[in-house]
Amino acid sequence: MFFRHEYKFFHTGLSIFASMHKQITSNQNPKIKFLNQLKEKSRIRRKENCFFVEGRRETSLSIAGGYQIKQIYYCSSIISYEEVLVILGNAVNTIDLFEITIEIYQKLSHRSTTEGIIAIIQSKETLLKNLNLKTKNPLILVAESPEKPGNIGAILRTADAAKADAVLIANPKTDIYNPNIIRSSVGCVFTNNIATGSTSDIISFLTSKGINIYGAALQSSENYYTQDYTKPTAIVVGTEDKGLTDEWLNNTTKNIKIPMSGVIDSMNVSVAAGILIFEAKRQRDFVV
Structure with a gap:
């Protein structure tokens, strides 16, 4: 009452x-x-x-x-x-x-x-067609089919910290305004330039903009620190259990890996995204 x-x-x-x-x-x-x-x-x-x-x-x-x-x-x-x-x-x-x-x-x-x-x-629409990139040399973080709100929130925090130009979520499994995502991102849902779409649509978008695509994968990959991220760049991460789908792996500029010395061959997706995006930021900051 x-x-x-x-x-x-x-x-x-x-x-x-x-x-x-x-x-x-x-x-x-x-x-x-x-x-x-x-x-x-x-x-x-x-x-x-x-x-x-x-x-x-x-x-x-x-x-x-x-x-x-x-x-x-x-x-x-x-x-x-x-x-x-x-x-x-x-x-x-x-x-x-x-x-x-x-x-x-x-x-x-x-x-x-x-x-x-x-x-x-x-709510705001997160349609890919409405995405506005404010620079001709963007740094973009792409996550394919992320499911856990905690991981999505951590990815958004990482993108904010690196000042990425956009975060693209391919084939989303949960809505971006899930309270658990907002909470785990500590509000970085609102500080990032976010768009969602299918894997096919995002690949087409990146290709049409002349953006190099680097997919985090073990297959046919090179160490992540050997690549040049100072040009228009999209770094793509997949799920922890399945990794990136073949559609991504077959359409990347280069597949990249984080060398690991332990027993396991994978790490938390938000941790991997952080390592990769901050290497790109390091290179760009050095060039500037």
Whole structure:
């Protein structure tokens, strides 16, 4: 149920805004039920074209990334109304604010270290045809059929750290706005230039742009540090159990491998992506 409507006035820049702010005290409230559905079900996220975000940094990064926040739910026992306004900045004009109890927040939250704020955010399309590369010499990280949200999140963090020009996900197995991906990426879903598509479409896209394709593989491959990544480059990683499909292996400029001295012949896909993308960054930084 809702109770108490408050109008609070606050100052941002040179303007004064008034924001209607409501309180929710029941887990049976339809909005809280909807939040739970949005958090748990990709079908609902696709249907409603929005997604669930938890955390101060993630919310801030979504705003910086040009995403539209539709609603904010905050727990005043953890974060103050004034702190929420600071996070939202000028975006507060278009956002509905709801104060929720600590009991509701704890049921919605996944984190052991609570931050007190949850956002519903409008999804952006990640169609390959809409991808805008802002440089003629891009460095792109491609992941084929990644499944584990933790790995996808780690790949996005790595791409952000290396300042890759784009992250392409071929044949995605989960939607990019899965809360577990957002959480494990610590908001780098919002800082990366992301597009999704089929393996065939991504290969065609890279080829049409004259981008060299380096596929991480054991078959017919050369050590990764022997290659030149200073030209337009896409580094492609596959799944840990199956690696890259033949379609990639047959269409690469060169297949590359990370030499390993231990017993196993594979490593975590996000670790491999980090090694490869940072070698490319090292070479480019040296050239500059």
